[in-house]
Amino acid sequence: MCGYKNVTTSALGGNEMLDISAWFNDLLAGNLIFTPTTLGYYWEGLVTTTQLVFLSLIAGLVLAVPLAIMRSSKHKWISLPIYFYTYVFRGTPLLIQLYIIYYGVVFIDGIQETFLWPLLREAFYPALLAFTLNTAAYTTEIFRGAIKTTSKGEIEAARAYGMSDSLMMRRIILPSAFRRALPAYGNEVIFMLHASAIASVVTLMDLTGAARFVYARFYAPFEAFLFVAAIYLCLTFAILYFFRFLEKKLLAHLRPQTN
């Protein structure tokens, strides 16, 4: 949240900073909407969006691996509760989940006195919680699908070697399932980035929040939203490129031989 100001004052010496700000002022001369102040809001928004999406994806991924294994269990009493969780979180809009978590928690009696309140008081953590639970549900189902489609031959071979269930899961099923899940998971990451645009309804100053602020202040819908759309496009492109690189690395054995 405060990264922008800290960087400009601490990391750069006096002279360097003057040069950069002079160059910046020249660039923005005569522009009423994109001033250093509003660009500061966009920067703040970029930091918030990135933090929110990155942290929720990491936490969601960590949650999804054990959940996916439990979800593919033969025992109904293990797999059914997980199915219920993914069904609820995939079956309701993320916006509603965010509203329930953000406005709902305050109706729990005495929540303001517990140790959780300093976290729940900020808009960031309820949003992070909602996003994490949502992406964990989708990722669980993506991984479960990948685990389920592991070829019978691999499993039989592992059994023939006398592998235990857990060793087989660790050495055979999960590594190949992750590879198969990669393209679908890349889509989930992009969906998450785009879904994060709703964070501004609970007062978070994310990228969309910054755009809405600039729109309302300068009555300039096109400038405000086109600029932010361009930023989202760049982020999406970076994610696409990253996953294409990963797929090339990890799925090399599936590509047709060229020579």
Add this chain to the structure above:
Amino acid sequence: MKKLLTVSVLGLAIAAASSAQARNYDHVRIGVDVPYEPMEYRTADGELTGFDIDLGNALCDQIGITCEWIEQEWDGIIPGLMSRNYDAIMSSMTINDERRQQVLFSAPYITMPSAWFAPSSFDITEANEETLAGKTIGVQRGTLQDNYVTDNFNSVASISRYSTADDMVLDMQAQRLDIVFLDFPIGQSTLLNNDDTEYVVIGERISEPKEYFGDGFGIAFRQRDEALAEKFNEALAELKDDGTYDEIFERYFGEE
């Protein structure tokens, strides 16, 4: 033949232009963003009411024309006037220079101060940079209160922006906000009336500097409808003289 056509088209255009300029309204459609209690809202049985509505109807009566109210969300309220969905806006619109470039305003019909509202446990007597340092301030996004707070307190406090005043009040009750900055009558009817001791007004009501708080609320018209704006101005002066204005004012704001 071609020349004749050009001349007649030109003639038509001129006739159309002059009729648009000298248009005499006997029926005026007024755009309004509902709800914004107590300025414009619906009663329990769905009837449109509020200070703007009553004053607007009284003004139309005084001029001798009929009025129709058309609901429009705040975001698109000026574009709606331009595209002739209605002929005037009477919806708690503050007169300021940015809007003056697009619309023609009547004389201000009410001035509405803003004020700070906080829980009574928030122990300060005046809102300034020192007392608000490190606090969370709530405002409604895109309002003049938002502009004022953003320009004056952004460096010391954190600002939460809400789409509606209702969301903001909910977060105030949830103790997420330390203080909010609102149009005084709106805060009065949403925060003070629930329980008189829970929330208090901090400091004086604020209507300066004009750069932020404008010149009061005005009725907006299209730039070319100067004659119509003039009629509303005359009617407003007459209603102020004969006491009708005071009567409507007391109906919604009590005695000041």
